[in-house]
Amino acid sequence: xxxxxxxxxxxxxxxxxxxxxxxxxxxxxxxxxxxxxxxxxxxxxxxxxxxxxxxxxxxxxxxxxxxxxxxxxxxxxxxxxxxxxxxxxxxxxxxxxxxxxxxxxxxxxxxxxxxxxxxxxxxxxxxxxxxxxxxxxxxxxxxxxxxxxxxxxxxxxxxxxxxxxxxxxxxxxxxxx
Numbered sequence: 142x143x144x145x146x147x148x149x150x151x152x153x154x155x156x157x158x159x160x161x162x163x164x165x166x167x168x169x170x171x172x173x174x175x176x177x178x179x180x181x182x183x184x185x186x187x188x189x190x191x192x193x194x195x196x197x198x199x200x201x202x203x204x205x206x207x208x209x210x211x212x213x214x215x216x217x218x219x220x221x222x223x224x225x226x227x228x229x230x231x232x233x234x235x236x237x238x239x240x241x242x243x244x245x246x247x248x249x250x251x252x253x254x255x256x257x258x259x260x261x262x263x264x265x266x267x268x269x270x271x272x273x274x275x276x277x278x279x280x281x282x283x284x285x286x287x288x289x290x291x292x293x294x295x296x297x298x299x300x301x302x303x304x305x306x307x308x309x310x311x312x313x314x315x316x317x318x
Contacts, residue, residue, distance in 0.1 A: 167213045174240035174247065177265045178215060180289055181206045187294075188224065189313025191231065199224035200231040202313050204294070214239045221313075230254065238263060249273060285311070292317065 167175075185204040190197055200221040207216050214237055221232035233254035241248050249263040263273040274284035281302035288295045298311030 165211060167211055168242055170242050171213055171240050174265075175208070175212055175215065177269075178238065178247075178271065179208075180269070181215065181217065181271075181287075181294070182208060184318040185294055185315035186318055187313060187315035189221070189296075189311070191221075191298075191311045193310060198231050200313075201227065202232070202315060204315060 183206055185206070186202065188199065188201050190199050192198070201224055202219065202221040205218040208214070209216060217236040217238070219232065219234050220230065223229040223231050234251055236249055236251040238247055238249045247263040249261040250258055251261055252258040259275045261273050261275040263271070265271055269289065271287040272284060274282060277283050280300045282304055283298065283300050284307070285296055285298045294315040296313050297309060299307040299309045301307045
């Protein structure tokens with residue numbers, strides 16, 4: 142009798158479990174959106190510069206980019222160290238990018254090493270370039286453009302207080318390892 146009850150419960154739970162697993166498949170819209178940023182996936186390394194104020198810092202950069210959650214979330218783990226002193230971290234951030242099917246847009250949350258974060262706008266252009274950015278209370282608009290040229294990840298950053306005049310403050314060039 143006890144065995145029959147256990148068997149009946151197990152058989153009734155199995156179809157629910159199979160149904161739940163079938164629901165874990167991402168929609169075609171989400172898969173298509175994430176496919177557009179698959180070029181980012183992998184390990185990247187290179188160099189760049191950043192200038193916030195009068196001093197320009199040269200750095201070496203490493204980016205580790207991975208897909209998670211059945212290809213529906215992308216993480217970017219970046220770390221830049223001073224070009225002349227690899228023990229000094231110039232830049233460190235972690236980002237999660239996903240696609241909101243209902244809103245029809247990407248979501249990006251970037252977390253800096255100081256624990257602060259920004260929810261950024263993120264868009265893939267028709268030419269495959271990626272533009273992401275956010276508003277900063279002191280700097281104004283911050284915009285980054287990522288291009289893929291000859292197998293390289295080239296990213297530039299610029300800021301604008303008025304939305305029309307842009308001042309470059311960042312550039313890096315990475316190669317896939």
